[in-house]
Amino acid sequence: MIERKAVWIRPARDMGDVVPEFSRKFRAGSGIERAVLRITGLGVYVAEVNGGRAGNFIMAPGWTSYDHRLQVQTYDVTDLVRAGEENTVTVLLGKGWYRSRLVGWRYCDDQEERRKNPAGLLADLEIRYENGSVSRIPTDESWLVRESRVRFSEIYDGEIYDASFEPGTADHAVPFSGPDHTLIGQEGEEVLEKERLSVREIITTPRGETVLDFGQEITGYVEIEVTASAGDVVDLSFGEVPDADGNFYNENYRTAKALYRYTCRDGRQTYKPLLTFYGFRYVRVNEFPGGPQAAAKENFTGIAVYSDMKRTGYLTGGDPLLNRLVSNGIWSQKGNYLDIPTDCPQRDERLGWTGDAQVFMRAGCYNFDTERFFRKWLRDLKADQKEDGAVGLVIPDVLQEPPSAAWSDVASIGPWMLYLFYGDAGVLSAHFESMKRWVDYVTGSTAKDGLWAGKEHLGDWLGLDAPSGSCKGSSREELIATAYYAHSAELVVRAGKVLGEDVSAYKELYEKIRAAFRREYPEYLTQTECALAAYFGLAEDPRAAADRLARMIEEAGGILKTGFVGTPCVLHVLSEYGYTELAYTLLLRREYPSWLYSVTKGATTIWEHWDGITEDGSFWSKDMNSFNHYAYGAVLDWIYGVAAGICPLEEAPGFRKVRIAPNPDRRLGWLEARFESRHGLITSGWEYVGDTVRYEITTPVEAEVVLGGVKREVGAGSYIFYAEA
Ligand code: BGC
Numbered sequence: 001m002i003e004r005k006a007v008w009i010r011p012a013r014d015m016g017d018v019v020p021e022f023s024r025k026f027r028a029g030s031g032i033e034r035a036v037l038r039i040t041g042l043g044v045y046v047a048e049v050n051g052g053r054a055g056n057f058i059m060a061p062g063w064t065s066y067d068h069r070l071q072v073q074t075y076d077v078t079d080l081v082r083a084g085e086e087n088t089v090t091v092l093l094g095k096g097w098y099r100s101r102l103v104g105w106r107y108c109d110d111q112e113e114r115r116k117n118p119a120g121l122l123a124d125l126e127i128r129y130e131n132g133s134v135s136r137i138p139t140d141e142s143w144l145v146r147e148s149r150v151r152f153s154e155i156y157d158g159e160i161y162d163a164s165f166e167p168g169t170a171d172h173a174v175p176f177s178g179p180d181h182t183l184i185g186q187e188g189e190e191v192l193e194k195e196r197l198s199v200r201e202i203i204t205t206p207r208g209e210t211v212l213d214f215g216q217e218i219t220g221y222v223e224i225e226v227t228a229s230a231g232d233v234v235d236l237s238f239g240e241v242p243d244a245d246g247n248f249y250n251e252n253y254r255t256a257k258a259l260y261r262y263t264c265r266d267g268r269q270t271y272k273p274l275l276t277f278y279g280f281r282y283v284r285v286n287e288f289p290g291g292p293q294a295a296a297k298e299n300f301t302g303i304a305v306y307s308d309m310k311r312t313g314y315l316t317g318g319d320p321l322l323n324r325l326v327s328n329g330i331w332s333q334k335g336n337y338l339d340i341p342t343d344c345p346q347r348d349e350r351l352g353w354t355g356d357a358q359v360f361m362r363a364g365c366y367n368f369d370t371e372r373f374f375r376k377w378l379r380d381l382k383a384d385q386k387e388d389g390a391v392g393l394v395i396p397d398v399l400q401e402p403p404s405a406a407w408s409d410v411a412s413i414g415p416w417m418l419y420l421f422y423g424d425a426g427v428l429s430a431h432f433e434s435m436k437r438w439v440d441y442v443t444g445s446t447a448k449d450g451l452w453a454g455k456e457h458l459g460d461w462l463g464l465d466a467p468s469g470s471c472k473g474s475s476r477e478e479l480i481a482t483a484y485y486a487h488s489a490e491l492v493v494r495a496g497k498v499l500g501e502d503v504s505a506y507k508e509l510y511e512k513i514r515a516a517f518r519r520e521y522p523e524y525l526t527q528t529e530c531a532l533a534a535y536f537g538l539a540e541d542p543r544a545a546a547d548r549l550a551r552m553i554e555e556a557g558g559i560l561k562t563g564f565v566g567t568p569c570v571l572h573v574l575s576e577y578g579y580t581e582l583a584y585t586l587l588l589r590r591e592y593p594s595w596l597y598s599v600t601k602g603a604t605t606i607w608e609h610w611d612g613i614t615e616d617g618s619f620w621s622k623d624m625n626s627f628n629h630y631a632y633g634a635v636l637d638w639i640y641g642v643a644a645g646i647c648p649l650e651e652a653p654g655f656r657k658v659r660i661a662p663n664p665d666r667r668l669g670w671l672e673a674r675f676e677s678r679h680g681l682i683t684s685g686w687e688y689v690g691d692t693v694r695y696e697i698t699t700p701v702e703a704e705v706v707l708g709g710v711k712r713e714v715g716a717g718s719y720i721f722y723a724e725a
C-alpha cells in the first residue's frame with residue numbers, strides 16, 4: 001500500500017475542464033533492482049515515466065464505490081527508470097467517474113458535490129537498489145502541476161486535445177487531506193486495449209457527411225494517424241446506427257456529447273483519447289486536415305477497450321443469423337464489461353444497473369471468466385448496501401434510488417452464480433450476510449406478510465405488453481417482486497447449506513412466500529408471469545404454468561411479449577416442460593419481435609429494445625434507444641445450457657462435475673458449444689445426419705449425460721453417441 005510519506009496533492013488553482021498534468025523530476029542512482037509506482041487518483045489517470053506509460057490499465061484506477069473503496073494500482077516501472085540520470089514522472093488526471101457529471105440525464109443531489117472534488121493524486125515511486133537501499137518519490141508539495149494539452153475530458157462528453165498548446169509554467173502542487181481510509185489494492189480485472197479494428201468502409205451520406213464504418217459496434221476510442229500542420233483539426237462524432245435515410249445519427253446519446261476534437265501540431269502524429277471512452281460503430285468526420293473528404297481508412301483505427309477477462313465460451317450452429325446473435329452477445333458483453341457491468345456504453349447513463357447485470361450474468365459467465373470482475377463489483381454492492389439491507393438500482397450507487405425487484409436481487413443471485421460457475425464457496429461466505437440483509441430488507445419493508453407488496457418496482461422493464469407510453473410491461477409488479485423475494489430467500493438457504501449455517505428461518509420464510517404467492521396469484525395473466533411462476537418453482541403446478549405460457553405465446557401469434565425480467569426465463573421454462581420445439585421457434589424467428597430481428601437489421605450488438613429500429617426504419621424513440629444493451633442477450637445462456645446442454649451442477653460447483661444434456665433441433669441442423677471451465681475444456685455438439693442425430697461430447701471431468709431423456713454417468717473423455725432424430 002501507499003507509504004505514509006505520500007500525501008494527496010491537487011493543483012493550486014481549479015483548472016476547470018482542463019486536465020492537470022502533475023510532474024516530478026528526480027535523479028536515480030545506479031544499480032537499480034526494481035522500481036515500482038503505486039498510484040491512484042480522484043478521476044482517471046495516465047502515468048508515465050520518461051514518456052513511457054506505467055502499465056496498460058485504461059481508465060485506472062477503475063470505478064468503485066468511491067465513498068468506501070478506491071483502488072490503488074502497482075506498476076513495475078523498472079524498465080522506464082534511467083539509472084544514474086535525471087528522470088521525470090508525469091501524471092494526467094481526468095475527471096473520470098469520480099468527477100464527471102454522473103448521472104447524466106438528471107440532477108442528483110450529490111452530483112454537484114462530486115464534481116467539486118479536487119483533481120487529487122496520490123502516488124509513490126519506490127526504487128530499490130542492488131545495494132539494498134531504497135529511495136522514494138512520494139506525492140507532496142515538491143510535485144509541479146500545469147495545464148496539459150488535454151483541454152477537456154469527461155466520461156460522457158468525450159475529450160478535447162490541443163497538440164499545439166504550449167503548457168505554461170507549472171505551480172507547486174498543494175497537499176490536501178484526501179480519502180486515505182478508503183484505499184484498497186487492485187481487485188478487478190484491468191481494463192485494457194483488447195482489439196484493434198480497421199475502417200471497413202467510408203460512407204458519404206445523403207446529407208454529404210463523411211462517415212467511417214468500423215463494421216462492428218465497440219466500446220473504446222479511435223486512434224488517428226495524420227500528417228498535418230499546426231492548428232489543423234480532427235473533429236469526430238460517434239454514432240451506433242445510421243438513421244432511416246442513411247445519415248449520421250446519434251440523438252440517442254441524449255446529453256452525452258461524446259466529443260473528440262484534436263488540434264494538430266506540425267508533421268506526422270498519432271493520437272487517441274486518454275481518459276474517456278465512446279460506444280460506437282460509425283464515426284462522422286466533422287473536420288480533418290484538407291477537409292473531411294480527405295480522410296482515408298488508414299488514418300483511423302478503432303480500439304476496443306474492456307476488462308481483461310479470459311474468453312471461455314464459444315457457440316456455432318447451422319444458422320448464420322444465430323451465429324451473429326451470439327457474436328452480438330459477446331460484443332455487448334465486451335462493450336459493457338468495462339470495469340463494472342453497465343447497461344450501455346454510449347448515452348448519458350453507462351451505469352452499473354443491477355437488473356441488467358443480473359439477467360445477463362449467467363450468459364456472461366459462460367462467455368468469459370468473470371469471477372474476478374464480479375468479485376470486485378459485488379464488494380462495491382456490499383459497500384453500497386444500506387444499513388437496512390436495501391440495495392440500489394445501480395452499483396456504484398450514484399443514483400440513490402430505492403430498490404427494485406429483479407434489479408437489487410443481484411445481491412443474492414450474483415454470489416450464487418459465481419459459486420456455481422467457479423466453485424469457490426469463499427464468495428458465499430463473503431456475501432452471506434449481505435444476501436441475508438437483502439432478504440431481511442424485503443421482509444421488513446413489505447406491506448403484506450409473505451409477499452413483497454406496497455412498493456414500486458421497474459416491473460418487466462420494456463416488455464412488449466406495456467401499456468402505451470410506459471416502459472413497464474403489464475405483468476404485475478408485486479407478482480414479479482414476490483417471485484424474486486422467494487428466489488432470493490431460496491438462495492440464502494442454498495448458500496447457507498454450503499456454508500453449514502443454520503438457515504431454518506429462511507427456509508420457513510421461503511415456504512411462507514411460496515404459499516403466499518400461490519394464494520395471491522392463482523392465475524397468471526402474462527407471459528412473464530407464467531414464466532416466473534414456473535422458472536422459480538413457485539407455481540403449484542409448474543407444468544400448467546408452462547402450458548399456459550406456451551398457449552399465450554401461440555395466441556399472440558408465436559411471439560414474445562416479455563421484457564428484461566421475463567425474457568431470460570421463457571425458453572428455459574418452455575424446454576423444461578416439453579416445449580423445446582416452441583423454444584427453438586422463438587429463438588430462430590426472424591420477424592419482429594424476435595432475437596434475430598435485430599440481426600436482420602444489421603445489429604452487431606444486442607439492442608435495448610426488440611424494435612430499436614422498426615420495420616420501416618424509424619426508431620423506437622430517440623430518448624431511450626441503446627443499440628448496445630445486453631439484457632436480451634441472456635438468451636445465450638439457454639443456448640449453452642439447454643440447446644448444447646452444458647450445465648453447472650449445484651452439487652459439484654465450478655464444473656467439478658458437469659451435466660451435459662443437449663436438446664437438438666432439426667431446423668438449426670447442428671450446434672457446437674465449447675466451454676473452458678476451470679477443470680478443462682467441455683464441448684458438446686450435435687448434428688442431424690439423415691434420420692439420426694450424432695452427438696459429440698468431451699468432458700475433462702465426470703459427467704452426467706442426458707440424451708433423449710436417458711441419463712448416463714460417464715468419466716472424463718470424448719464420446720460419440722447416435723440417437724434417432
Ligand atoms: C437503463 C436500463 C435500466 C433501466 C431501469 C434504463 O435507463 O438503461 O437498462 O435497467 O433504466 O430503470
